[in-house]
Every structure is written in C-alpha cells, then in structure tokens.
Amino acid sequence: MPYIIALTGGICSGKNTVSEIFFKISNKTISIIDTDLISKKITAPGSAVLCTIRKHFGPEVLLPNGSLNRFFLKKKFF
Template sequence: MSKFVVGLTGGIGSGKTTVANLFGELGIDLVDADVVSREVVAKGTKGLTEIAHHFGPSVLLENGELNRAALREKIFNDPSAREWLNNLLHPLIRTEMLTQLQNATSAYAILVVPLLFENGLDRLVNCTLVVDISPELQIKRTTERDAVDAQQVKNIIASQASRDEKLSKADDVIDNRGDISALKEKVAALHNKYIKLAAQT
C-alpha cells in the first residue's frame, strides 16, 4: 500500500475514539475497524445473513438488524463460537478497511483497531500508536460509559493483549490520564511527525 498508515490502538475505555477524532479534526482520514465491523454486518449484508443462520434468530432485533448484546453474550463464554465469528468477519473487515485506506486522500491515514496486535493487523500499517491508561482507569471509564459491571469489563480486558505487550510493540504511546488539552498537544505533535514520515515514504 502506497498510503502512509498509522495503526491506532488501545484497550477498552482508553480513549482511542477521542484520540482518533482529534486526528480527524486535523483533517486526517480515519478508517475505524469498529465502524467497518458494523458495516459488514449491517442489515442485508452477507455477514449478517451468515451470523443469523449460525446462531439463530435470537441474535436479530425485531427490525432485522443485529442484536449486538445477544451476540456478545453468546461468544464471550464460548471460545468456539467466538472463533467461528472471527473467521467469518475478519476477512470481510480486512478487505473493507484496505479499500477505505486506499481511498483516503489526507497526507496519511489512521487505522483505528481495538485488536490491532491481536489480529495481526499491525502488518497493514507503517507505524503503531497505542493510547495507554491503567487497567483500573479502563474499568472505571468503561463501567461509567457503558453502564456495564466491572467483571464484564475485566473479561474484555483479559481477552485483549496485555498492556505490557501493547506498549512493547508500539512505535508511539499517548498517555491518556490527563485532560483534553494535554491530549490535543500530544496529538498535534504526532500529527507533525506523521506528516514528515509520510512525505519520506
């Protein structure tokens, strides 16, 4: 891929989306795996048809869209179900993300992926940026934001690469314990760095 791509990741509740949106405000095209993963299972897609066929009608809402909560329930306690779903979705998501990255028109593009390292998607990018906070803060922010219990958040954290593993693989790290103005400064500095790197590729 000729486009210079930064892979942005971080655990649940770390503030990935906030950081991505700050890059977006600087005019950078974002390709968000969470958005793409919704697009490939939207109503009428091949992805949704196969999921409903495999898991049954309980994973569909009355309007025919995917019932994410019901699907999440089924896969979090069943590794084989999760594996089946991943095998279906990963190729669909990967293809769509690559298409969107190729169509990006900004100086560089950002690929936002919660499981960047876990799914080997760091191979698709030129450098990686990890948004980092402590697990305690992850649990606090996620329980407040999503109104879920702490144990569910702990399970999600446990299913992701460890904090140390992410940090050891990261080219750049944003510590997101501070306030939004500190975050904006860090993003602006990295933005200038990535523009220079993109110009060299």
C-alpha cells in the first residue's frame, strides 16, 4: 500500500524544499500535488473561479492587472 504524505506549514516554512527532497530520494518516482500551484492556476485572470470570487467579494479583490489580490483576501480571512 502506498503512503500518502501531506506537507503543511506557513509561508516560507520549507514545504517546497521538503517535497523536492522527497522527489529526489525517491528517484523521481513519487507524485507531488502542489495545491499552491493549483490555486494560482484556477484563479488566473479571466478564470471562472476568479469571476466567482469577484462576484462574492467585489471588485477590490482584483489588482489593477486583473489578477487576484491575495493580500486583500488574506485580510478578509485572517
């Protein structure tokens, strides 16, 4: 049975470094799902997800270039 390992932690806590180490020591045989990359992809300018977020939080959730204002959302949630 394969193992499932979840890496969690705050900003700059070393999650990417640890996942790179796992990947290297496994001889590149493990799969890595990077939820940070997924979230950036699905909230790209013009995406359906970003449109929904804008409808819920208003236009201030977008930066002038149309991308997600992550700092604004961070203040809303934390």
